[in-house]
Amino acid sequence: MSIPLIDLAKLTHASKDIRQTEISALDKACREIGFFYLVNTGISTELMTALMTQAKRFFALPQEDKKAIDIKSCVNHRGYGSIGEEQLDEVGHSDWKETFDMALDLPSDHPLAAKYPTMYGPNQNPSDPQTVEVLQEYYVQAFEVAQKLLTAMATALKLEEDFFTRCFKDHVTVLRMIHYPPRPSQDHDNGAGAHTDYGCVTLLLQDHIGGLQVKNRNEEWVDATPIKDALVVNIGDLMQRWTNDEYVSTAHRVRASQEDVHRYSFPFFVEPDYETEVACVPSCMAADKPAKYEPILSGDWIQSRFDATYAYREGK
Incomplete structure (x- = not known):
């Protein structure tokens, strides 16, 4: 399996023929692999x-400075997560990474924060205003x-074109910054355990180090080798459910960095409004292919x- 390359400029091209050809390639990638590189995104190399610079500075x-915005003290899961806080592979080792999470910054008295306090509300931001500014700008552009x-x-x-976007x-x-430091021992090489993402789609910006691997249909791990200025996109479990398993959410993992090597990556977990009813889309079901999942x-x-x-978060 090779991970295909999709051109966003072609997906939005003025020419219907160019647009449709690329949309067909996108559809194939979502059905057969669930992963693809996305190029010509419009996000500048400078941003x-x-x-990357701000992530290195923050981590x-x-x-004690990072723990001042400890994610465990935040009911809506924003802020800094220490090494070992997360375990994506439920039967493996804890992940060897530290993280920072941010999302829409809503006041604590916002109606949605009151109704769903574990999902909405204010961010816990880094103390450096320049870091916050860069994070917010990237969040806006990645969302576009x-x-x-x-x-x-x-x-x-x-x-309908706005079926998902509405x-x-x-x-x-959620925008996340991740730092994978070198492991202090070589008892195993887990950076992030094998998992599928649970949202809609994920847009990942990764550095040049590499380490992301995708499981192909032969149960083999394939490297998602970094491509300059490209995002790695994958389908999440929610989209697979929405499309009645037509679009596939594929397992992936991150191998721990080599000695003295630090890796940084930035997943952008695209997840809709809390009250979005996710039910099988009309084009993915038929009389001989009923919906597999309840709304x-x-x-x-x-x-x-x-x-x-x-x-x-157990019990919350």
């Missing part, structure tokens, strides 16, 4: 570089890319996956 802070991609997916599935008015999309609220699904991944 990507700035994000180099003293531990996601909306264009979801529009193309809707077209590929023979749905579900993102008060979305719970579920997007937020309820994502909440259940959070709670299974983070030990500290």
Whole structure:
């Protein structure tokens, strides 16, 4: 399996023929692999570089400074996560990484924060305003890319163009910074355990180090080798459910960095409004192919996956 390359500029091209050819390639990638590289996103190299710089600066802070915005003290799961906090592979080792999560920054008295306090509310931000500015700018631009991609997916599935995008008015999309430091021992090489993402789609910016691997249909791990300025996109469990398993959510993992090597990556987890009812889309069911899943609220699904991944959230 080779991971295909999709051109966002072609997905949004003025020429219907060029647009449709690329949409067909996108549809094939979503059905057969669930992973693809996305190029010509419109996100500048300068912004990507700035994000990398700010991540290195943030994760180099003293531990007590990072713990001042500890994710465990935040009911809506925002802020800093220490090494070993997350275990994506439920039967393996804890992940060897530290993280920072942010999403829409809503005041604590916002109606949605009051109704769904574990999913909405204020961010816990780094103390450096420049870091916050870069994070917010990247969040806005990555969200624009996601909306264009979801529009193309809707077209590929023979749905109304805004079938997915209209579900993102008060979305719970999360931008994460990840630092994979070198492991202090070589008892295993887990950076992030084998897992599928539980949201809609994920847009990943990774550095040049590499380490991301995707499981192909032969149960073999294939390297997702970094391509400069490209995002790696994968289908999440929620989209697979939405499309009645037509679009596939594929397992992936991250191998731990080599000695003295630090890796940084930036997944953008695209997740719709909490109250979005996720039921089988019309074009993915037929008399001989009924819906496999009961309808579920997007937020309820994502909440259940959070709670299974983070030990500290049990009982919340």
